[in-house]
Amino acid sequence: MNLWKRFRGSYFLYSFLHDPVAMGSFVVLALLALSAFGAPIIAPHDPYDTTTIDIMDSEIPPVWMDNADAKFLLGTDAQGRDMLSTMLYGMRISLVIGIGATFLQAAIGIVLGLIAGYKGGKVDNFLMRMADVQLSFSTLMVAIFLSAIFQAIFGVAAFESMAVPFLVLVIGIAEWPQYARTVRASVLAEKKKEYVEAARVMGLPSGRIMWRHILPNTMSPILVLSTVQVAHAIMSEAALSFLGLGMPITKPSLGSLINSGFDYIFSGSWWITMFPGFLLVLLILVINLLGDWVQDVLNPKLYKG
Amino acid sequence: MTHLLDVQDLVVKFRLRSGDLTALNGINFTLNPGERMGLVGESGAGKSVAGFSIINLISKPGFIASGRVLFEGEEISAYPLEQMRDIRGNRISMIFQDPMMTLNPVLTIGTQMVETILAHNRVSVAHAREIALEKLSKVYISSPGKRLGQYPHELSGGMRQRVVIAISLLTNPSLIIADEPTTALDVTIQAEVMALLLELCKHENMGLILITHDLGVVSQVTEKICVMYAGRIVEQGPTEAIVGAPRHPYTQGLIKALPQGSGGRRRLHQIPGMMPNLTSIPTGCAFHPRCEHAMDVCRSVEPQLLDDGKTPGLVACHLYAQAR
Amino acid sequence: MFAFIVRRVLQAIVVMLIISFIGFALKQNVGDPVRELTGISVSAAERDAIREKLGLNDPFLVQYGRFLKGAVLEGNIGQSFFYKKPAMEVIVSKAPATLELVLVCSVLIVVLSIPMGIYSAIYPKRLLSRLIMGFSTIGVSVPIFLIAILLIYVFSIKLGWLPSYGRGETVNVWGWESGLLTVDGLQHLLLPATALTALMLPLFVRLIRSEMMEVLETEYVKFAWAKGLPRVRIWFVHAFKNTLLPVITVGGVQIGTMIAFTILTETVFQWGGLGFLFLEAVERADTSLLVAYLIFVGVIFVVVNTVVDIIYGLVNPMVRITGRK
Numbered sequence: 001m002n003l004w005k006r007f008r009g010s011y012f013l014y015s016f017l018h019d020p021v022a023m024g025s026f027v028v029l030a031l032l033a034l035s036a037f038g039a040p041i042i043a044p045h046d047p048y049d050t051t052t053i054d055i056m057d058s059e060i061p062p063v064w065m066d067n068a069d070a071k072f073l074l075g076t077d078a079q080g081r082d083m084l085s086t087m088l089y090g091m092r093i094s095l096v097i098g099i100g101a102t103f104l105q106a107a108i109g110i111v112l113g114l115i116a117g118y119k120g121g122k123v124d125n126f127l128m129r130m131a132d133v134q135l136s137f138s139t140l141m142v143a144i145f146l147s148a149i150f151q152a153i154f155g156v157a158a159f160e161s162m163a164v165p166f167l168v169l170v171i172g173i174a175e176w177p178q179y180a181r182t183v184r185a186s187v188l189a190e191k192k193k194e195y196v197e198a199a200r201v202m203g204l205p206s207g208r209i210m211w212r213h214i215l216p217n218t219m220s221p222i223l224v225l226s227t228v229q230v231a232h233a234i235m236s237e238a239a240l241s242f243l244g245l246g247m248p249i250t251k252p253s254l255g256s257l258i259n260s261g262f263d264y265i266f267s268g269s270w271w272i273t274m275f276p277g278f279l280l281v282l283l284i285l286v287i288n289l290l291g292d293w294v295q296d297v298l299n300p301k302l303y304k305g
Numbered sequence: 306m307t308h309l310l311d312v313q314d315l316v317v318k319f320r321l322r323s324g325d326l327t328a329l330n331g332i333n334f335t336l337n338p339g340e341r342m343g344l345v346g347e348s349g350a351g352k353s354v355a356g357f358s359i360i361n362l363i364s365k366p367g368f369i370a371s372g373r374v375l376f377e378g379e380e381i382s383a384y385p386l387e388q389m390r391d392i393r394g395n396r397i398s399m400i401f402q403d404p405m406m407t408l409n410p411v412l413t414i415g416t417q418m419v420e421t422i423l424a425h426n427r428v429s430v431a432h433a434r435e436i437a438l439e440k441l442s443k444v445y446i447s448s449p450g451k452r453l454g455q456y457p458h459e460l461s462g463g464m465r466q467r468v469v470i471a472i473s474l475l476t477n478p479s480l481i482i483a484d485e486p487t488t489a490l491d492v493t494i495q496a497e498v499m500a501l502l503l504e505l506c507k508h509e510n511m512g513l514i515l516i517t518h519d520l521g522v523v524s525q526v527t528e529k530i531c532v533m534y535a536g537r538i539v540e541q542g543p544t545e546a547i548v549g550a551p552r553h554p555y556t557q558g559l560i561k562a563l564p565q566g567s568g569g570r571r572r573l574h575q576i577p578g579m580m581p582n583l584t585s586i587p588t589g590c591a592f593h594p595r596c597e598h599a600m601d602v603c604r605s606v607e608p609q610l611l612d613d614g615k616t617p618g619l620v621a622c623h624l625y626a627q628a629r
Numbered sequence: 630m631f632a633f634i635v636r637r638v639l640q641a642i643v644v645m646l647i648i649s650f651i652g653f654a655l656k657q658n659v660g661d662p663v664r665e666l667t668g669i670s671v672s673a674a675e676r677d678a679i680r681e682k683l684g685l686n687d688p689f690l691v692q693y694g695r696f697l698k699g700a701v702l703e704g705n706i707g708q709s710f711f712y713k714k715p716a717m718e719v720i721v722s723k724a725p726a727t728l729e730l731v732l733v734c735s736v737l738i739v740v741l742s743i744p745m746g747i748y749s750a751i752y753p754k755r756l757l758s759r760l761i762m763g764f765s766t767i768g769v770s771v772p773i774f775l776i777a778i779l780l781i782y783v784f785s786i787k788l789g790w791l792p793s794y795g796r797g798e799t800v801n802v803w804g805w806e807s808g809l810l811t812v813d814g815l816q817h818l819l820l821p822a823t824a825l826t827a828l829m830l831p832l833f834v835r836l837i838r839s840e841m842m843e844v845l846e847t848e849y850v851k852f853a854w855a856k857g858l859p860r861v862r863i864w865f866v867h868a869f870k871n872t873l874l875p876v877i878t879v880g881g882v883q884i885g886t887m888i889a890f891t892i893l894t895e896t897v898f899q900w901g902g903l904g905f906l907f908l909e910a911v912e913r914a915d916t917s918l919l920v921a922y923l924i925f926v927g928v929i930f931v932v933v934n935t936v937v938d939i940i941y942g943l944v945n946p947m948v949r950i951t952g953r954k
Contacts, residue, residue, distance in 0.1 A: 133644055136882050136934055141889035141926070148911045148919065149655060235772055239893055242774045243908060255772075262778055262897070266793075270782060277775045285770040292766070362854055365846075386860075394857030401855075406848035411870045411946060420866075421856045456946040472856065 015297050022293035025286040032283055036091040043085035044071075048251065059269045077257070077272045078264055079249075086252060087276050091283065093253040097167050098234035102226055104172025105233070109179020110222065114210045116180060117187025128184070131177035143174035143236050147245040160248040167246055171236050175229060182225050186218035220298040227291035231284045238280055254280040307378040309480060309512045310336040310359070315372035315382075317351075317358050319583075326583050328354045328367065330536040333610070338479065341506060341513040343523030343544070345559070346533035347580045352516045355533070356482045359514075360393045377479070395425040398473035400483040400502075404465035404490075408457035414468055415453030421475050440471040444501060463494035470502060480512040487522065499526060520559050524548045532556045535581055535591035538610060542618015552613075552620045554596045590623065598624055637938055641931040646697075648927035652920035653696050656707065657689065706924060707917030711910070716921035719906070724925070725806045726796055726902030727891050730821055733809075734887065737826045738833055745830075746837025747872075750845065751864060762838070765831030773890050777824040777897035784820060792817050794899040821898045829887060836879055841872045874945055881937030885930050 016022055035042055046052060061067060062075040062083075069076075074083040116127040134142055147170045151159045159166055190196060191214070199209045240246035241255030249260050254276045261272030317329035329351045336342050344352040357363050359374055361382060374382035381392055393399075401407040409417060418437035419430060426433075434453065441449035444467040457465055466486065473481055483502065487495040503526050506513045515527055523530055524544055531541040532553065540553040551557045561574035578595035581587055587594055593603040602623050610621040687695075699705040709716045749758035785793035797817035799806045808814030844850060845868055853867045892904035899905065903922060910918040 133647070136885050136930055137926075138882070138885035138889045141885060144889060144892060145923065148907075151911065152655070152914055152916065152919070231770070238772050239774065242772075243893065243896060245911065258774065258778070262774075265778065265782055266786060273778055274782075277778065281767075281771050281775065284772075285767060288766065288770050360855065362851065364851070390857045390859070392857070393855055399852070399855040401848060401852055403848065407852045409849040409853070409867050409871070411874075411944065412867070413946075420858060420862060424856065424858045424862070458947055469852075 012297060016293075019293055021289055025289040025293070028282065029286045029290065032091065032279075032286070033095065035088055036095050039085070039088040039092050043082075043088045045082040045085040047081045047086040047089050059264065059267075059272070061269070062271055062275075074275055075269075075271045078260060078269070083271060083275055086257060087254070087279055090252050090254045090257050090276060091279060093164065093247060093251065094234050094237055094255070094280070094283070097164060097171070097237045097253065098230050100164075100168040101171035101175070101233040101237070102229045104168055105175040105229060106179050106222065106226060108172065108176040110183050110215070112176065113180035113183025114187060114215065117184035118191065118206060118210050118214070124184070127180065131180050134174075135177050139174045139178075139232075140236055140239060143170050143240060144243065144245065146170040146173060147240055151245065160250075163247050163251065167237055167240065170240070171233050174236070175232065178225060178229065179222070182221050183218050186221055187214055190214045190217050224291065224295045224298055227287060227294050231287040231291065234280075234287070235284055254283075308335040308375070309338045309340065309377060310514075311373075311375040312355075312359065313373045313375070315355070315358060315374065316370040317354050317363060317367055318370045320366045320368065325370075327370075327586075328536055328583060329358065331372070332538055334531050334538065334541060336480070336512050336514065339506075339510040339512055340529070341503075341515065341527040343520075343527040343530040344514060344516045344533060345518065345520055345523055345530055347518055349535075349580050349583070350533040351536040352533050353484050356399075356484050356514060356516045359482060360397055360399065361389055362393070362399075391425070394421055394473075394478075395476045396478050397480045397482065398476070398478040400466075400469055400473050400481060400486045402485040402488055404462055404469050405457075407469050408465055410457055412456075413453065414455055414457065414460075418453070418468075418472055418475060421472055425476050436475060437471070440474045441468070443474065443505070444468075444471045446471070462490055463498060466490060466494075466498055467501070470498070470505070474505065474509070477509065478511060480514070481506065482514045482516070484516045485518070486515075488517070488519075495522075502526070520548065521563055532559070535586050536583070537591065537621065538619075539592065539622070540618065540620045541610070542616070542620075546617050550616065552616065552618075552625060553592075553622050554598055554624070555592050558595075590621075633942060634939065637935045641935055644931055645924075645927055649697060649700060649924060650693065652706075652923045653693050655923075656696075656916050656920050657692070700924070706921045709910075709918045709921075710915045711913050711918070712915075716917040717925075719918060720903065720921045720925050722806075723901060723903050723906045726808070726900060727888075727895070727904060729807065729809055730818070730825065730891060730894070730900065730902065731884075731887055733818060733822045734825045734829065735884070737822065738829050741826070742830055742833035742837055743869075746834045747841055747864065747869065749834070750838045750841035753842070761834060765834045768827065768831030769835070771828075773824060773828040773893050774897050776827050777821070777894060780820045780824055781897070791820055793820070796901055821894050821900055824897070825887065825890060825894050828890060829883065832883065833876070833880070837872060837876055840875050841868060844868045844871045847871075870944065874941065877937055877941050877944065881934050884933045884937075888926060888929065 016026075040046075059078055060069050060076040060080075065075075071082075074087070076082055077086060112127050116124040147159075147166070150166055150170065154162075187210075196209060196213055199213050204213075237246055237253060238255030238258070241253050242259045244256075244259065247253040247256045249256055252260065257276040258273050258280070261269070261274075261276070264272050312332055312334050315329055315332040316327065319326040319328055332355055334342070344355060346352050354363060354367065358367075358369055359376075361369065361374075361384070363369070369382055372382070373380055376392065376397065381389065384392070408414070415434065415437065418440070419433045422428060422433040422436055423430070428436075437453060438449050441452060446452055446464065446467050452460070452468070457468075460468065466489075470486075481502075486502065487498050490498060499522055502513070502515075505511070513527070515523060517523055520530075527544050529541065529543050530547045531538045532547070532555065533539065534555050540547065540551070540556045547556060548560065551560050555576070558574065558576035562576065576595055581591060581594075587604075588607075589605045590596070590599075590603040590608050593599040596603065600623060606623070608621040608623050608626060610619045611626060612619055613625045696706075704717050706716045708714070709719050712719045745761050749761045752758050781793045784791045795817060796808045796814060798811040798813040799808045800810045800814075801807075802810070808818055850863060850868055853863045858867070888904075891900075891902065892907055894900065895902050895904035896908055903925070906918070907922045909915075910922065
C-alpha cells in the first residue's frame with residue numbers, strides 16, 4: 001500500500017514537473033492563496049476598520065495615473081478604501097466560501113451518492129431523480145433561488161451579518177448532485193468487483209464496506225471533481241454577490257467589489273471593477289488549469305450527462 | 306504474373322512520448338489472385354497491425370516506417386489519402402472483429418450499404434439499393450428488403466457480421482482482409498460465418514487474408530499460413546505443411562494447443578510463458594525465453610526466415626539453420 | 630413513441646407539482662397576503678377578519694389545493710405587491726425580452742459551436758484549434774458579468790458604438806413586444822447577446838470536441854474509413870451524428886443554466902426581462918412575483934427538457950424502439 005502510494009506520488013510529481021502550465025498555475029495559485037490568507041499582515045490598509053477610511057479618499061486612480069496618491073497602489077473605491085487591501089481581503093472571503101462550499105457539497109454528495117449507489121432500488125431512484133431535477137434547473141439558478149429565499153425569510157440585515165455561512169450553505173446545497181452522481185457511478189463500478197463481494201460475504205456491515213472499501217476507490221474522480229468545483233463555487237459566490245444576494249459591500253468579496261465598482265465605470269473609475277475582475281478571472285483560471293491537469297493525470301471517467 | 310498483393314519489408318512503428326515502438330518488424334509475403342492466406346499468432350503478435358497497414362489504416366500513433374505494399378502491381382503504400390480511398394472498400398475490403406461495434410448505431414443498414422456503393426461508383430441510389438439487396442441475399446439474410454430499413458441494434462450478432470460481409474462484397478473487391486471475423490460470435494454461429502466466407506471467396510475468386518489466433522479455423526479455410534510472433538513472421542508455408550509438420554517450436558506449440566476432436570482425455574498443451582510486451586522484446590530470437598529447445602545462439606542472434614531446402618515454406622529458427 | 634411522450638408528460642407534471650409546492654410554501658411563510666392587499670395602515674382586528682374571509686386560517690394543504698386550482702384553471706398565482714397586477718400578467722409581459730435573448734443566443738451557440746468543435750476535434754494539432762481551445766479555457770473562467778462589463782466598457786463607454794442598457798425600440802407583433810425587428814432593438818441586443826453567447830460557447834465547443842474525438846476513435850468510424858467513404862461523410866454523418874447524442878442531453882441542461890445567466894446579463898444591461906424583474910422582486914420582497922417567476926421558469930425547464938428528450942429519441946434509434954414497446 002505504501003509502495004503503491006509512493007509510486008503514485010512519484011508519477012504525480014513527474015508529470016507535474018513536466019507540465020509548465022500546471023507548475024505555473026500552481027505557483028500563481030499558491031501566491032494568490034498566500035496573499036489572501038496573509039492579507040491582515042500584507043495588506044497596507046484594513047478595509048474593515050472604518051476609522052482609517054476617509055470618504056475624501058474615494059475614487060483615487062492607481063498610482064501610474066494622474067491625481068493618484070502614492071498611499072494607494074491600485075487606487076481606492078467609492079468609499080475611499082484602498083483597492084489592493086480590499087481585494088486581498090475580498091479574495092480571502094471568496095476562497096473561504098469557495099473551499100467551504102466545496103467541502104459541504106462533497107460531504108452531502110458523497111454520503112448521498114454512496115447510499116444511492118450501494119442501496120440501489122427506490123432510494124437510488126429517488127435521490128437520482130432529485131439530482132436530475134436540480135441539475136436541470138442548473139446549480140446557479142438553485143443557488144440564486146436559495147439565497148433569495150434565505151434573504152426573504154431571515155431579512156436582509158440578518159443575512160448580511162451571517163453572509164459567509166449562508167453562502168457556504170446555499171452553494172453547498174445547490175451543487176451536491178455533481179458529487180452524488182460521480183460517487184454513485186464509481187460505486188456502481190466498484191460494487192461489481194470481487195473484493196466488495198467478498199467483504200459482503202464475510203458479513204461486514206454495509207456502512208463499513210462503503211466507508212473502508214468503496215470510498216477509497218472513488219477518490220480520484222472526487223479529487224478531479226473537487227478542483228473544478230472550487231472554481232465553480234468561487235464563480236457562483238461572485239455571481240450571487242454581484243447580484244446583491246451575497247456578501248454585503250461592507251465586507252466585500254471579489255464579486256461584490258465588482259458589483260459596487262460597476263456603478264462607477266460610467267464615470268470613468270474603471271479600476272474599482274476591473275482590478276477585482278482581473279483577480280477573480282486569474283484565480284478561477286489557475287484553478288481550472290490545475291483541474292485540467294489533474295484530470296489528465298488521474299484520467300477517471302467522469303459521469304457524463 | 307503479378308501478385309495480387311506483395312508486402313515487402315514492411316515496418317510499422319508507434320510513435321510514443323518515450324520513443325518509437327516497433328510493432329511490425331520487416332514483414333514479407335505475397336498473395337496470388339484468389340488465394341487465401343492465414344495470418345496466425347497470439348494477440349499482440351502484430352497480425353492486426355499487419356492487416357490494417359495494407360490499406361494504411363493503422364490506429365493513431367502508428368505509421369508505416371519503411372517497406373512497400375504492392376497491390377496488383379501498384380505501390381499503394383505510397384498513395385496519398387484520396388487515392389487510397391479509392392482502394393479501400395472498393396478493391397480491398399475489410400471485415401472487422403466485433404460486428405457489435407463495426408456498424409454505426411445511428412444509421413440504418415441500408416444507408417451504410419448504399420453509401421459504400423456511392424462512394425466508389427457513379428450509380429443512382431435506387432440502383433445502389435438493388436446491389437445492396439442482391440449482396441444481402443448472397444450472405445443468406447432473410448427478408449433483405451426489411452433489413453435495409455433497420456438499425457444495427459435490431460439485428461443479432463451473427464446477422465450483423467453477415468451484413469458486414471455483405472458490405473465488403475458490395476464493390477466486388479479482389480481482396481478481403483478479415484480481422485478475427487468470428488471471434489466475437491457465438492460458437493455455433495462461428496462455423497456458419499466462416500463457411501459463408503469461404504464459399505464467397507471461392508465463388509467470386511477473391512483473395513482472402515484471414516487474421517486469427519485460431520489455427521483450427523485457418524487450416525479449414527486457407528491455402529497458406531504466416532505465423533507471427535512479436536512483430537515478425539516466424540514461419541510461413543502451405544497450410545498442410547504447417548499444420549501437418551510444423552517446424553518452428555512456436556508453431557508446434559500452437560498446434561499442440563489445439564483441442565483434438567478424437568483424442569479424448571489428453572490434457573490440452575500450453576506454451577509456457579507469455580508473449581513479450583512490445584517495449585521489452587528479448588534479444589536474439591524473441592521466442593527463446595519460452596522455447597524448450599533454446600540454445601546459446603538463440604539469445605544473441607536473430608534467426609532469419611529461410612528455406613531449409615527439404616520442406617516447402619520458410620522458417621526462422623536456429624534449429625534448422627544448424628541442420629543445414 | 631406515444632408511450633414515451635405520455636411518460637414524459639407525467640414526469641413533467643410531478644416536477645411542476647413539486648415546484649408549485651415549494652413556491653406555495655415560500656409564499657405562505659414569507660409574504661403576508663393581507664399586507665399585499667391592504668397596505669400597512671389597517672388595524673389588527675380588521676386584518677384578522679380579512680384573513681378569515683380569504684381562508685388564510687385553513688389548514689396548509691387545503692390552501693395549497695385552492696392555490697393549485699386557481700393556478701391551473703385561471704393561471705392565478707397571486708397579486709404582485711409592487712405592480713398591483715396579477716403576478717402572472719407581469720411575468721407574461723416581461724417574458725418576450727428574455728425569450729428573445731435566449732433564442733438569439735441559442736441560435737448563435739449552435740451555429741458557432743458545431744463548426745468550431747468539429748474543426749478542433751478533427752485537427753487537434755492545428756494552430757486554429759489550439760487558439761479555439763485556448764480561448765475556451767479562458768472563457769470558462771470568466772464570469773458573465775465581467776464579460777458584460779468589459780463589453781460595455783469597450784463598446785459603449787470607450788468607443789461609443791453601441792448602447793449599454795435597455796432594449797431600445799420594440800414593435801408589438803400580436804401582443805409580443807419584439808426588439809428583433811428594429812435596427813435600434815438589434816443594436817441594443819448585440820452586447821447582451823454577445824456576452825451570453827461568449828459565456829456558453831466555450832462549454833459547448835469543449836463538449837463537442839471531446840465527444841467528437843471519442844467517436845472518431847470508435848470501431849465504426851474506423852470501418853467507415855475502411856469502406857473508403859469520403860472524409861466529409863465520415864466526419865459529418867458517421868461521427869457527428871453520434872456526437873450529437875450527448876451534446877443534446879447536455880444542451881438541454883444548459884438551457885437551464887442559460888436562463889440563470891439571463892438574470893446576470895439582464896442586471897448588467899438593465900434588460901427589461903424576467904431576470905431583471907426577478908431581482909427587483911427580491912429586493913422588494915414581492916413574494917407573489919417570485920413564486921410566479923419560479924413557476925414560469927419551471928414550466929420553461931420542463932418544456933425544454935421534454936422537447937430535448939423527444940429530439941434525442943428522434944436521433945437515437947434505440948430510444949425509438951423502447952418507446953414503441
